[in-house]
Amino acid sequence: MFTGIIESVGHIVSIERRGGDVRLQVRSADMPWADVALGDSIATNGVCLTAVALPGDGFVADVSLETLSLTTVGDWAAGSAVNLEKALMPQSRLGGHIVSGHVDGIGEVVSRASDGRSERFTLRAPAVLAKYIAHKGSITIDGISLTVNAVNGCEFDLNIVPHTLQETIIGRYQSGTRVNLEVDVIARYLERLLLGDKAAESDSKASISEAFLAENGYLR
Structure with missing residues (x-):
């Protein structure tokens, strides 16, 4: 389980195709890796991945066909930036909301506009997920726990404060950006x-x- 509070932005080092599946390596110099063990779960743009190797500055994980079909992992390439969060521990603060790391589908950024010092984004979710998205409810976007500010059919608005823009990859989003969505469990x-x-x-x-x-x- 995760909280949706991003700990670090990492980068994809390599992606290796293996008979339809994928093995990828992620690196982050800012993330403390000493307490991560083989088999631990790490949310990568909201996708729960299992560490199968620990080179010291990141981790290696295998990605199944199921995960590739439901997430944006297939869009990633060497150099892609990703949000990272280690699994929740019992003594951790639940600063966001309960996040499983099991992505429900792929959404798309419709528009972006300045709103004071914040940025307001409109995103479109797949029709099958629209019923789970509520005004002032919680949603996970690429692993980030966020509050829904408005809903209109399959589209919903997010107001992103400067800290989140700086500490996650959401500041890089533009119209057409595809994102991983996890609705409130x-x-x-x-x-x-x-x-x-x-x-x-x-x-x-x-x-x-x-x-x-x-x-x-x-x-x-």
Whole structure:
């Protein structure tokens, strides 16, 4: 688990294709690596990766076809900047929100504009994720825990303060930038709980609709 509070910006050193999968190496001179062991999880642009080698100034990880299909890892190249966060420890402060590092889909930056000393971004999420994004709710963008300022259909706004612009890669975003999205885990579990016994049915039958909510007393 992670908090969405970025510890360091690293860079991709190399990407090696291995029979469809990928092995990559990440380096960051700013991240303290002494407490990282083989097998530890490190969120890399919000993607939970397992360290399979520790060269001293970073880590090496394998990326599966599943992860490649759901994230922006396939867009990365040597030199790409990435947000890094080590796994949450029991004594850590939960400064952001609960982040699993399991990316739900890829979003896209629609626009960017100055807003005082901050920057206001509008992003577009895949239609299937729109229902999990709420005004003043939490969302993870490339591993960064952020608050949603406004929602309009599949699009939502973020107000990014100067510190976040400086300490993460979000300051590099422009219109068209693709980003990893992880919705609030509580919203996902709530949807599943509302289904009740229908959760055991096939996906085609186990879905929440207006008719389902009315039938089960959630709408009057």
